[in-house]
Amino acid sequence: MAVDERVSVLMVSMSLQGHINPMFKFAKHLLSKGVQVTIATTEDGRDRMLKNTKSSNLTDNTNLNNSGNDSGIKLVFFSDGLSLDFDRSDTESMVNSIREKGPKNLSTLITNLTKVHNYSCAIVNPFVPWAINVVVEHGIPCALLWIQACASYSIYYRYLKNIDPFPNLDDLDEKVHLPGLPPFEVKDSPSFILPSTPYHFRHVIRELFEAVDKVNWVLGTSCYEIEEEIVNSMASLTPIYPVGPLVSPFLLGEKERSDVSVDMWSAEDFCIEWLDTMPSSSVIYVSFGSLLVLSQKQVDNIAAALKNSNKAFLWVIKPSDGESHDAVELPVEFLEETKERGLVVKWCPQEKVLMHPSVACFITHCGWNSTLETVVTGVPVIAWPFWTDQPTNAMLMEKVFHNGVRVKCGEDDIVSTEEIERCIKDVTEGPRAGEIKKRAMEMKLSSHKTLQEGGTSNKNINHFIIDLIARYPARA
Numbered sequence: 001m002a003v004d005e006r007v008s009v010l011m012v013s014m015s016l017q018g019h020i021n022p023m024f025k026f027a028k029h030l031l032s033k034g035v036q037v038t039i040a041t042t043e044d045g046r047d048r049m050l051k052n053t054k055s056s057n058l059t060d061n062t063n064l065n066n067s068g069n070d071s072g073i074k075l076v077f078f079s080d081g082l083s084l085d086f087d088r089s090d091t092e093s094m095v096n097s098i099r100e101k102g103p104k105n106l107s108t109l110i111t112n113l114t115k116v117h118n119y120s121c122a123i124v125n126p127f128v129p130w131a132i133n134v135v136v137e138h139g140i141p142c143a144l145l146w147i148q149a150c151a152s153y154s155i156y157y158r159y160l161k162n163i164d165p166f167p168n169l170d171d172l173d174e175k176v177h178l179p180g181l182p183p184f185e186v187k188d189s190p191s192f193i194l195p196s197t198p199y200h201f202r203h204v205i206r207e208l209f210e211a212v213d214k215v216n217w218v219l220g221t222s223c224y225e226i227e228e229e230i231v232n233s234m235a236s237l238t239p240i241y242p243v244g245p246l247v248s249p250f251l252l253g254e255k256e257r258s259d260v261s262v263d264m265w266s267a268e269d270f271c272i273e274w275l276d277t278m279p280s281s282s283v284i285y286v287s288f289g290s291l292l293v294l295s296q297k298q299v300d301n302i303a304a305a306l307k308n309s310n311k312a313f314l315w316v317i318k319p320s321d322g323e324s325h326d327a328v329e330l331p332v333e334f335l336e337e338t339k340e341r342g343l344v345v346k347w348c349p350q351e352k353v354l355m356h357p358s359v360a361c362f363i364t365h366c367g368w369n370s371t372l373e374t375v376v377t378g379v380p381v382i383a384w385p386f387w388t389d390q391p392t393n394a395m396l397m398e399k400v401f402h403n404g405v406r407v408k409c410g411e412d413d414i415v416s417t418e419e420i421e422r423c424i425k426d427v428t429e430g431p432r433a434g435e436i437k438k439r440a441m442e443m444k445l446s447s448h449k450t451l452q453e454g455g456t457s458n459k460n461i462n463h464f465i466i467d468l469i470a471r472y473p474a475r476a
């Protein structure tokens with residue numbers, strides 16, 4: 001699709017790994033269709049992003065005298081109101097500061113940017129909901145890039161807009177019945193609607209759904225093929241247009257391995273060479289994403305289960321960035337006893353790991369990016385959700401995708417060694433293992449064509465661009 005070369009969009013997101021990466025992935029699709037992209041994100045990620053982002057034509061364009069590279073993504077930064085060395089694992093201070101200082105700082109940045117540039121649209125990440133008002137006040141049309149499952153969007157929307165009846169959310173075992181979704185328990189709702197979630201998180205999502213009516217387009221990082229009934233169920237209420245799966249193109253079988261993605265930490269790439277030495281479908285990959293820090297007890301149970309399983313494993317234990325959590329330690333004898341078949345790293349190139357034929361299954365916290373990555377690679381999962389949208393994603397994997405098993409937590413919220421062992425067995429060699437792998441491969445196939453010419457996500461991206469130009473011709 002040929003696009004008037006002046007069409008230009010501004011994206012806004014915090015610089016958290018799981019928030020900024022899907023923005024980059026979508027930027028890459030827009031770039032490939034001739035749209036220019038500027039990404040505005042928070043200053044605390046500047047150094048890590050410029051150092052670790054895999055793109056040859058990425059430029060820091062905050063200094064507007066730097067003209068950047070017109071064919072690439074321009075990066076600009078605004079302050080969240082905290083000093084760069086502030087410990088952002090104190091989420092309450094971080095969320096409150098960005099809500100208070102973010103609007104003015106972003107607004108000043110937009111004022112400066114629009115002196116030299118016209119934006120046809122701003123694409124806002126849901127976790128900076130105040131940015132919707134800022135861009136609308138600047139007269140810029142606004143789109144939302146929903147970076148979680150369409151299922152989470154539907155649940156939030158229906159609850160916060162009082163569309164459907166919900167049971168008492170204090171009772172986590174009550175059943176919720178919503179269009180397009182199988183019946184699920186209250187505890188599988190996105191946790192930001194639950195009364196037990198701290199106020200500052202619940203408030204972010206309330207603020208978003210108060211502002212969402214000002215948004216002209218809601219796009220999703222999922223794809224129609226994996227959430228068909230959910231997307232259909234939203235169509236007459238408030239449509240969400242999936243434009244994903246927003247993962248690196250090589251995961252979808254594209255030859256081009258070049259990528260635009262951000263790594264906030266340096267990946268220990270040697271783990272791919274280590275995987276090369278392992279037999280096909282033999283390695284358990286374990287990772288809980290970029291934010292979660294597990295308790296010592298939980299780490300001990302995983303170590304014991306991996307040891308007892310006698311299987312090869314690759315385990316990512318990302319050290320905590322802040323002071324809110326004690327550092328965890330692996331038992332010395334565990335490392336010694338498993339050194340021939342186990343590798344523990346601080347950060348890995350996850351997409352390449354999931355693509356690797358040696359990987360048998362993924363013990364995952366069910367972050368939405370990890371969920372999409374496991375779907376498009378056909379890797380069976382052991383779903384181990386903690387908070388935010390993770391329980392909803394685990395419910396999707398269990399009840400809609402059928403591409404894995406889910407751990408059961410004990411009364412103390414701890415998953416026992418025996419339970420982890422059970423899940424490993426079920427997904428790799430139990431009577432259901434073959435069926436789960438078959439289903440995972442079906443999911444992979446159905447998610448692969450949607451971004452190609454004629455595919456649903458590709459059509460949705462084209463319609464978005466066409467609509468943008470048609471509705472706002474003066475800016476294009």
Ligand code: UDP
Pocket residue numbers: 017018019021287288289290291292316346347348349350351366367368369370371373
């Ligand atoms: N990731 C990675 N290396 C790791 C662990 C995670 O590259 O060792 C990436 C992963 O591929 C995914 C992102 O970090 O794209 C994590 O996002 P997700 O939504 O799954 O979880 P979050 O970190 O936001 O909880």
